[in-house]
Amino acid sequence: MMVDAADELVETLFRREAGKLSAWLVRLLGAARLELVEDAIQDAFGVALARWPSDGVPDRPAAWLAVAARNKALDRLKREARSMPLDESAAWRLGFAGPESLGRLDDTLALMFVACHPALERDEQTMLTLKTVCGFGVKEIARAYLSTPDAVAQRLVRAKRKIRDLNLAFEIPEGAEMTRRLPALLDTIYLLFTGGYTAGEGEPLIAPELCAEALRLALLLAEHPRAGTGAAQALAALICFQHARAGARVSGEGELILLADQDRTRWDGALIARGLDHLQKAMTADALTAMHVEAGIASLHATAASFEATDWRAVAHYYAMLEELKPSAVVQLNGAIATAFAEGPAAGLARLDRLDGAGKLDRYALYHAARGDLLSRLGRCSEARDAFGRALDCPVNNAEREFLARRLQACR
Amino acid sequence: MPDFILFLHRQAGPPPALAPEQIMAMIKDYSGWADRMRKEGRFKAGDKLTNDAGRVMRAKSGRISVTDGPYAESKELVGGYYIISAKDYDEACRIAESNPHFKYGGNIEVRQVDAV
Numbered sequence: 001m002m003v004d005a006a007d008e009l010v011e012t013l014f015r016r017e018a019g020k021l022s023a024w025l026v027r028l029l030g031a032a033r034l035e036l037v038e039d040a041i042q043d044a045f046g047v048a049l050a051r052w053p054s055d056g057v058p059d060r061p062a063a064w065l066a067v068a069a070r071n072k073a074l075d076r077l078k079r080e081a082r083s084m085p086l087d088e089s090a091a092w093r094l095g096f097a098g099p100e101s102l103g104r105l106d107d108t109l110a111l112m113f114v115a116c117h118p119a120l121e122r123d124e125q126t127m128l129t130l131k132t133v134c135g136f137g138v139k140e141i142a143r144a145y146l147s148t149p150d151a152v153a154q155r156l157v158r159a160k161r162k163i164r165d166l167n168l169a170f171e172i173p174e175g176a177e178m179t180r181r182l183p184a185l186l187d188t189i190y191l192l193f194t195g196g197y198t199a200g201e202g203e204p205l206i207a208p209e210l211c212a213e214a215l216r217l218a219l220l221l222a223e224h225p226r227a228g229t230g231a232a233q234a235l236a237a238l239i240c241f242q243h244a245r246a247g248a249r250v251s252g253e254g255e256l257i258l259l260a261d262q263d264r265t266r267w268d269g270a271l272i273a274r275g276l277d278h279l280q281k282a283m284t285a286d287a288l289t290a291m292h293v294e295a296g297i298a299s300l301h302a303t304a305a306s307f308e309a310t311d312w313r314a315v316a317h318y319y320a321m322l323e324e325l326k327p328s329a330v331v332q333l334n335g336a337i338a339t340a341f342a343e344g345p346a347a348g349l350a351r352l353d354r355l356d357g358a359g360k361l362d363r364y365a366l367y368h369a370a371r372g373d374l375l376s377r378l379g380r381c382s383e384a385r386d387a388f389g390r391a392l393d394c395p396v397n398n399a400e401r402e403f404l405a406r407r408l409q410a411c412r
Numbered sequence: 413m414p415d416f417i418l419f420l421h422r423q424a425g426p427p428p429a430l431a432p433e434q435i436m437a438m439i440k441d442y443s444g445w446a447d448r449m450r451k452e453g454r455f456k457a458g459d460k461l462t463n464d465a466g467r468v469m470r471a472k473s474g475r476i477s478v479t480d481g482p483y484a485e486s487k488e489l490v491g492g493y494y495i496i497s498a499k500d501y502d503e504a505c506r507i508a509e510s511n512p513h514f515k516y517g518g519n520i521e522v523r524q525v526d527a528v
Contacts, residue, residue, distance in 0.1 A: 063450070067447055067450075070443070071443075074436065074439065074440065074443070077436075078432065078433075078436045081432045081436075086432040086435060086436070088435060089462075091435065091436065091439050092439060092460050093460075094439075094443075095439035095440070095442055095443040095460075096442065096443065096446070096458060096459055096460045096492070098446060098447070098450060098455065098458070099450070100455075100457065
């Protein structure tokens with residue numbers, strides 16, 4: 001029992017503290033030593049796992065882990081000195097560092113700028129962020145990316161090697177450098193969030209954590225005086241609005257609940273208010289980005305008293321703007337759905353059928369489901385049944401399959 | 413309990429060249445001492461200063477001059493500091509006595525922080 005409890009605590013602490021420890025140690029030792037830092041942290045948790053069950057858990061476990069990780073890093077620095085001159089100033093910095101300087105938000109932000117360096121590929125950036133900034137394990141990352149732990153580990157090694165060769169300064173960039181490097185951070189956070197938000201089957205445990213991490217990092221960026229640009233504010237707003245609905249999106253049985261059927265009293269009002277605050281700040285920016293428009297759409301949903309009371313004309317108008325800024329078949333699809341609510345099912349269907357020519361959405365269940373919905377509202381039942389049937393032929397998860405089957409049944 | 417600053421004085425000039433193992437042993441001595449202070453709940457802050465002598469600024473006939481430090485007449489400079497809490501000067505000195513700085517040929521100046 002005792003052993004299990006300590007094991008569990010170490011695991012929880014790893015998720016909560018590993019990112020902070022990385023940011024702290026990378027500041028002291030330099031971005032080129034990311035690998036050494038991660039190994040030292042791993043060592044420290046190994047010691048905790050070995051000792052705590054018998055010795056008992058220390059009074060301040062996070063501080064204990066920081067001291068242990070610092071000492072392990074000192075050992076590794078000493079070992080490093082066998083093959084190259086000892087980095088004396090790094091060793092002294094480390095020796096004088098203590099848990100008091102742990103958990104600075106600027107360190108986390110600087111570490112994000114390392115992990116999302118433009119020299120890395122997109123998925124290297126997200127994986128490295130999950131690993132070093134968020135403290136996710138290789139297994140968890142593999143689960144989120146539907147990959148194998150070995151493949152993820154290999155990508156991480158490659159990414160860390162690139163970082164080492166770049167010899168980056170550990171800092172929050174300024175001026176033109178900030179402008180150049182910030183978009184990759186925003187993209188990474190956006191991907192973390194959408195990855196968690198639209199998780200398919202098999203990763204129910206990781207999805208809420210991904211969203212929570214994306215929210216934490218987005219707020220961190222938005223609240224920084226230099227990193228909190230208009231686009232960063234818009235991203236924070238978007239995630240606040242979406243995350244505010246998280247509790248109402250899934251039923252007690254784990255079924256997906258659509259926006260129209262969600263219990264709006266279960267939305268997180270404080271988070272929506274925070275989103276509105278960030279949206280307002282986003283509007284002071286000189287450039288309007290796709291993120292602004294997406295946040296605008298989310299704000300209309302988040303502030304509507306009911307599904308019916310939603311300002312669908314404004315939603316449709318925003319989607320038209322989004323189509324210009326970020327043309328994609330999915331955006332067009334959502335625009336057509338908004339048109340259906342703003343101007344009636346016939347207008348929406350006309351737009352959907354114009355999209356059909358593109359053919360890109362043919363394997364996209366939501367497209368056929370939307371057509372089925374509009375056709376059934378127009379009383380064209382047999383066509384609606386065909387559309388729901390085609391939706392069921394597309395890749396869908398269990399919750400979606402049950403939903404579509406119910407709709408198909410209802411078309412009589 | 414009041415705070416005391418421990419100024420770690422050392423000989424002016426570059427620190428003696430030591431083998432990596434000796435440097436690492438020295439660092440462990442200092443970090444181990446600070447960790448004991450942390451465990452006792454006395455540790456407030458502490459930093460090593462860079463190895464250069466810094467700058468000294470002086471007002472001279474209405475103008476401020478900046479020269480490389482330390483003061484020409486001084487043979488010592490401050491290499492680092494700690495802030496610890498102690499009951500009084502006697503206790504602060506007793507605690508400072510255990511600091512490895514003496515083992516490495518340095519002196520410690522103990523000053524009480526005038527808490528407001």
